[in-house]
Amino acid sequence: MVLSDNIKNMFASFALQTQKAMDRYTSFRVGGPADILVLPQTVEQVIALAKTAHSAQLPITIIGAGTNVLISDKGIRGLVMVLTRLQQNIEQTEPSIDTVDASPDRIYLTALAGEPLNRLCRYAADAGLAGLAWAAGIPGTIGGAVMMNAGSFGSDMSRVVTKIEVLDLNTFKTMVLPVSLLQFSYRKLALENSIVLKITIRLSRADAETVRDEFNRNLKTKQxxxxVSQASAGCFFQNPPGDKPAGFLIEQAGMKRARCNGAMVSDLHANFIVNHGNACASDxxxxxxxxxxxxxxxxGINLKEEVKTIGD
Structure with a gap:
């Protein structure tokens, strides 16, 4: 898209980049240019950017750490916000006496959407807070983890999230949504026309050494x-219904190590497609x-993608 001077002037107060290749902003290390790329650092900046894009009639694309997305070679039209800088100190609070679950063992952690999930996991482990060790080794931001209902070792984000704060892109107002209003499903949160800004999760006090041991054990299993050291977007396909995961089916179908130019089905885990350095999105x-x-x-099984493809 050729941006007019008028549109450029509308975004003049932001530290924007135009026609910026997106490969460095995804774990796949591929992706064409974004018309406008901004990395907001505060909630206020996210709101102002969303309002400006609306006034300029530009579509908005939200990306976290880019660990579960594949951006097309032609790139993304409109405004792209990468939220990896949307961070603050992790807040730790205890339930108030009038909280439904006012157990003294409960602890709530609140973080902005750009907070790395792994950092939150390690914080919980070091503080002796149980309930998040299953997420050890999962890359990406907490906001992205909520949007895709990230999961591993038999648990997922829907088990720990208590509320999220979002920006409604219809009204440009922020609102807090309790978990009772959130529709989580397998690797998905049904949330339309909104941007996740802040997340609160519920954990439990536990023996710190026990929690750290579980965290480290899960992390070593992932590694x-x-x-994990190669460019990929995590598991590419959802596990279909039944007891046979996608990786098993792919390997049994003889596709382990299959290649298309610089893209290859991992020889370590068949549900990972890795970029050996020169792959493009089309590969x-x-x-x-x-x-x-x-x-x-x-x-006779149709695999469904877990990785989200975005762009032209």
Missing amino acids: STQP ILNLADQVKKSVYEKF
């Missing part, structure tokens, strides 16, 4: 069974299509 998508076709031909 030994997944290609990854073509390889994913080959994987889906092979699994369907062998098992």
Whole structure:
């Protein structure tokens, strides 16, 4: 998109970048240019940017750490906000006496959406707070983790979230949504036309050494069974219904180590597609299509993507 001088002037007060390649903002290390890219640092900046984009009639795309997305080679039109700088000190509070769950063992942690999930996990482990160790080794921000209902080791974000604060893009007002109003499902939160700004989770006091041991054990498991040091977007496909996960099906379909130029199905975990340094988004998508076709031909199962593809 060619941006007019008028639109550029509307964003003049922000530290924006135009036609900025998105490869450095995703864990896949691929992605074409964003028309306008901004990394807001405060909630107030997010609100102001959203209002400006609305006035300029530009679409808005929100990205966290880019760990569960694939950006097309043609890039993203409109305004892209990367929220990795939207952070503050993690707040720790106890339940008030009139709280429904006022157990003295309960502790609430509140963080802005750009807070790395791993940092929150380690904070909880060091503080002896149980309930989040399952997320050890999951990359990305807490905001992204909520939006995709990230999960591992039999748990997910829906088990710990108590409320979120969002910006409604219809009214441009912030509102707090309790968990009772949130529709979580497998790897998804049904939240339309809103930007997650702040998250509160509920944990429990526990023995600090026990919590740290669980955290470290889960982290080592992730590191030994997944290609965490390679450029990928995590598990590419959702696990289908049944007791056979996507990785097993892909491997049994003979697609482990399959390649399309610089993209390859990981030889460590078959539900990971990795970028060996020179892949583009189309290589990854073509390889994913080959994987889906092979699994369907062998098992009659249609794999669904867990990674979200965005852009033209």
